[in-house]
Amino acid sequence: MRIQCIVSYDGTSFYGWQKQPDCRSVQEVIETAINKITGENNIIHSSGRTDAKVHASNQVFHFDTQKDIAPKQWQRAINHFLPEDVYIKQSQQVSDDFHSRYSAMKKEYHYRLSTNPYNPFERHYIYQYPYGTLDLKSMQEASKIFIGTHDFASFCVYDQLGTTVRTISSLEIIEENGYFTFKIVGDGFRRYMVRMIVGGLIQVGAHRRSKDFLLELLESRGTKKCLFKAEPQGLYLEHVYYE
Structure with missing residues (x-):
């Protein structure tokens, strides 16, 4: 059984x-x-x-x-x-032919971040961003470059045994009262992929990097690496979708 x-x-x-x-x-x-x-x-x-x-x-x-x-x-x-x-x-x-990993069609991750004053009660569950405000519109605009099928070699840790090509079907960023949620849905994610994508978008929101910079990284297909990885405590595996 x-x-x-x-x-x-x-x-x-x-x-x-x-x-x-x-x-x-x-x-x-x-x-x-x-x-x-x-x-x-x-x-x-x-x-x-x-x-x-x-x-x-x-x-x-x-x-x-x-x-x-x-x-x-x-x-x-x-x-x-x-x-x-x-x-x-x-x-x-x-059924005996069901497999939790191989039968999955899509996965949805949420990343939670706060630009509010530090709250020790949230420190394990929301990334407490310490550097001021973030530009929501800039991040939303930059997030569009990740939609679709791409080689995400620049935005993950990978080995030579598996492909780094993935399809992201949606990437939504919302903000309410200083709390940001990044919602990303795709057919699969390599190690650190969500955290690197979010880390890059945070750099755009802080006006340290541009949308074009992230696009250059993405199009390099691993030749150039994203060096920005969001902290782990803000990341949640939200849902796994099956046929």
């Missing part, structure tokens, strides 16, 4: 999603919880990895099990063994 779950987590105290030696990871705490229920050596497969201190509102993962539990009861069962910074929001049975 293949079970799909939707999970939210506070990434503050995690070294990211992926299990790694001697580091607390989201994958590890969920697998530990599931294995306590099943007595099996269950491996969970996610829609993608998030980095240290990055959050998720609706991350998706699946696992296979022989344990006979009603699909919707997995939510309650797993949550019983999870720490307070991870919560299963939904569980259901899916």
Whole structure:
């Protein structure tokens, strides 16, 4: 039986999603919880990895099990063994050919930033931008260059094993009372890709760089690298879309 779950987590105290030696990871705490229920050596497969201190509102993962539990009861069962910074929001049975990563059509990330006075209660969940105001219209105009299919080699960390060509279908930036939200939807994202795109747009909003500068980086296809990476605590995996 293949079970799909939707999970939210506070990434503050995690070294990211992926299990790694001697580091607390989201994958590890969920697998530990599931294995306590099943007595099996269950491996969970996610829609993608998030980095240290990055959050998720609706991350998706699946696992296979022989344990006979009603699909919707997995939510309650797993949550019983999870720490307070991870919560299963939904569980259901899916077909054996479903894969959380390879079946995904699009992913949506949100990046949250504040230009208001520093708030210690928000420090883990919103990037507290310390350098004054940002020009919303300039950032919105510059964001248009990323829409469509491009080689994002200049805006990610990559190896030679996978393509850096991705399609971004929408990139919206909104502001309300000093709080900025960058909403980006695409068919996939390489490591640090969202944070580098947002970091570049912040430079435009601060009038340190221009739209043409970002376009030059993008068109260089990795020959020139974006050196601006937004802080991790403002980033949220918001939604994963399936057919």
